[in-house]
Amino acid sequence: MTFGEHATTAETVTRLRTVLxxxxxxxxxxxxxxxxxxxxxxxxxxxxxLAQMLGQxxxxxxxxxxxxxxxxxxxxxxxxxxxxxHYRNKPQEIRDRHVFREVPLDPALDAYLTAITxxxxxxxxxxxxxxxxxxxxxxxxxxxxEYSGLPEAGVDAVHALLPKARVIYLxxxxxxxxxxxxxxxxxxxxxxxxxxxxxxxxxxxxxxxxRGDYAAYLxxxxxxxxxxxxxxxxxxxxxxxxxxxxxxxYLGIGPMAYGNLDQKVFANAPGLMPPPEAVAALExxxxxxxxxxxxxxxxxxxxxxx
Numbered sequence: 001m002t003f004g005e006h007a008t009t010a011e012t013v014t015r016l017r018t019v020l021x022x023x024x025x026x027x028x029x030x031x032x033x034x035x036x037x038x039x040x041x042x043x044x045x046x047x048x049x050l051a052q053m054l055g056q057x058x059x060x061x062x063x064x065x066x067x068x069x070x071x072x073x074x075x076x077x078x079x080x081x082x083x084x085x086h087y088r089n090k091p092q093e094i095r096d097r098h099v100f101r102e103v104p105l106d107p108a109l110d111a112y113l114t115a116i117t118x119x120x121x122x123x124x125x126x127x128x129x130x131x132x133x134x135x136x137x138x139x140x141x142x143x144x145x146e147y148s149g150l151p152e153a154g155v156d157a158v159h160a161l162l163p164k165a166r167v168i169y170l171x172x173x174x175x176x177x178x179x180x181x182x183x184x185x186x187x188x189x190x191x192x193x194x195x196x197x198x199x200x201x202x203x204x205x206x207x208x209x210x211r212g213d214y215a216a217y218l219x220x221x222x223x224x225x226x227x228x229x230x231x232x233x234x235x236x237x238x239x240x241x242x243x244x245x246x247x248x249x250y251l252g253i254g255p256m257a258y259g260n261l262d263q264k265v266f267a268n269a270p271g272l273m274p275p276p277e278a279v280a281a282l283e284x285x286x287x288x289x290x291x292x293x294x295x296x297x298x299x300x301x302x303x304x305x306x
Contacts, residue, residue: 023061025135028108032128034162036139037251040148040221041170043211044180046236047145050170053244053261054141059253061134062141064109065090068130072146073122075154079146087117108133124161139251145170148217149210159224166251167225171214171297172233173306174289175282178208183272192272199278204285215292222296230297232304 037060041047054060069083091113098105116130131140147158148169158165172180182202186192193199221228229250235243240261248255274282294302 023055023063023134023138025058025061025138026106026109026112026133027135028112028133030132030134030136032125032132033134033140034128035131035142035165037141037166037168038147038158038162039141039143039145039168039170041145041168042148042172042177042214043145044177044184045145045170045172045233046231047143047170049236049264050168050247051143053240053258054247056258057248057253057256058135059138060141060251061131061138062143063130064094064113067144067146068127068142069144069146070122070127070130070142071150071154071158072144075150075157076146087121091117127161139253145211148221149213150220152220155220155224165225167221167228168247168250169218169221169228169230170233170236171218171230171293171305172212174212174214174286175279176233176306177212178203178282178286179274179279181208181211182274186272193274196275196277199274200281203274203278203282208282212286212289214289214296218293218296230301232297232301234304234306 039047039050048066051062051066055062065086067086069079069086072079073083094113095105095110112133116126120126131142134140147154150158182205185207186202193202218230229247231243231246244256244258244261290302293305
């Protein structure tokens with residue numbers, strides 16, 4: 001989940017200051033359709049940055065609330081409570097964003113937000129209706145990082161419905177990703193570990209493992225989508241232009257001059273860094289994940305995750 005129940009006022013303001021919609025184009029006469037591409041990946045691994053970039057591209061269409069959360073709702077039952085929160089709150093957040101930016105809300109978009117969150121949800125036709133407003137010339141794209149953690153049956157379901165979809169998977173170094181997630185969680189819960197023992201307990205929390213089990217997730221997705229584009233997080237900071245060139249080529253879309261290409265999206269504020277002893281404990285615990293990426297993707301790829 002990228003925006004939890006404990007979001008702070010500062011986080012809310014940051015979100016309201018972001019672009020008004022992931023993709024500005026909106027066809028109210030569009031017909032239900034499947035997405036042609038997916039972006040999955042670990043939490044805090046750059047999926048929001050990539051959504052902000054591709055949301056500027058006229059050949060890509062991303063829903064206003066970005067994360068559809070369809071397949072994980074079906075196949076990861078423990079996600080359902082906060083997915084319900086996501087859909088109860090996202091429409092109002094989008095409306096508030098327009099007010100904050102003093103930009104009128106398109107009545108068609110307003111009606112879409114109401115319709116897509118009313119009645120029976122999370123069935124095949126509902127999923128296709130989510131992407132109905134995509135212009136005919138654009139590729140609808142589902143940006144839901146949580147899909148990376150789907151069980152075998154869930155990835156099978158994705159492939160059965162979307163056998164020809166292009167899949168982009170973003171990977172961040174497991175230790176860096178876990179620390180970023182931990183700092184975000186602590187801020188949302190308004191907690192600050194006071195002692196080394198407290199920090200050691202925090203980094204041992206298995207909640208930090210859910211999004212970073214690359215040893216299980218990568219083979220699962222590559223088995224169904226062997227041509228999946230896997231991007232190491234470190235390249236986003238060092239060579240964002242080359243990353244976007246590669247993404248454009250993979251999706252079969254034209255070149256684009258992207259705004260804010262070097263800007264971080266939803267970066268953690270300074271402070272709340274675990275002490276070296278806690279980082280060392282985390283490195284030891286997650287070393288098998290680094291080894292798995294190295295074995296699957298190669299040493300050079302693993303080195304570029306940070």
